[in-house]
Amino acid sequence: MPELPEVEVVRRGLTRWVSGRTVAEADVLHPRAVRRHLAGGGDFAARLKGRTVGPARRRGKYLWLPLDDPGFSVLGHLGMSGQLLVRPEDAPDEKHLRIRLRFADGQGTELRFVDQRTFGGLSLHDNTPDGLPDVIAHIARDPLDPAFDDAAFALALRAKRTTVKRALLDQSLISGVGNIYADEALWRGRLHYDRPTATLTRPRVAELLGHVRDVMNAALDVGGTSFDSLYVNVNGESGYFDRSLDAYGREDEPCRRCGTPMRRRPWMNRSSYYCPRCQRPPRTTA
DNA sequence: AGATCGCCCTGCTTGC
DNA sequence: TGCAAGCAGGGCGATC
Secondary structure, rough: OOOOOHHHHHHHHHHHHHOOEEEEEEEEHHHHHHHHOOOEEEEEHHHOOEEEEOOOEEEEEEEEEEEEOOOOEEEEEOOEEEEEEEEEEOOOOOOOOOEEEOOOOOOOEEEEEEOOOOOOOOOOOEEOOOOOEEEHHHOOOOOOOOOOOHHHHHHHHOOOEEEEEHHHHOOOOOOOHHHHHHHHHHHHHOOOOOOOHHHHOHHHHHHHHHHHHHHHHHHHHHHHOOOOOOOOOOOOOHHHOOOOOOOOOOOEEEOOOOOOEEEEEOOOEEEEEEEOOOOOOOOOOO
16 A cells, blocks of 8 residues: 555656656546546536646645646555556556546547545545645644644644554644554554553654654655656556565564564554554553 | 545355 | 455544
């Protein structure tokens, strides 16, 4: 599944291969892929036609393309299985092709949104004065954003009176951290997922934030080289999952620090992976 | 009204 | 062997 580093790779790929091009036609092949565009697929296609796209932007796992009509943008989210592919126009359709954008130039490539599980999609939205699609105005900055405010994050985290993994996944506090990165950062920080945020000191929060950034940057280093071939994988197949993860998916495997078998626990309809020795549970599991 | 939880979706894996 | 349940999970909206 695409995580923030993969989405960033996609953003760079879009800027390189799609920005500056003018949409000749948009084909919506599956209505669910435009479900956030409330006016429907026909309206989506009609309003996109003739628009020229600007440099791709990203916040958390959201991507958007500002349009030459400065009032609005194409917003995208890859969900669990979404891909944005720049493909030759004559390449056969992918099995799960949902949206196709043709361009009014002679480059011979088109942009395809392919998504098996249809958690992702594209939509058009008005921009806020900050140039953000209005429907994501509530999404906090992500930890790779230079304007991310570490001190404000630490304050808000401790004020929330929640547990640390919930906080990491709370998009109003910090965006772009999914289940995998949360578990990896917590393992690095030797923190149990149910640790109350109120018990974390500011230095501890700063350290945790550092771990989140380290994991993301490591993945970005690997993924950043994957899109510069001819068939432009603007798809986020970064090779991240070839990297060795320290926590996620390692149930019963030895902790890389202490050798204790890692555990998996059901958590919020998901799983949490942790080392029972390095990441001691809080005394009161309330 | 802030916090919590269920649901959306499909293909691969697991178990009987 | 075949079928069915389990699992993956971001984000939104309903609910309390």
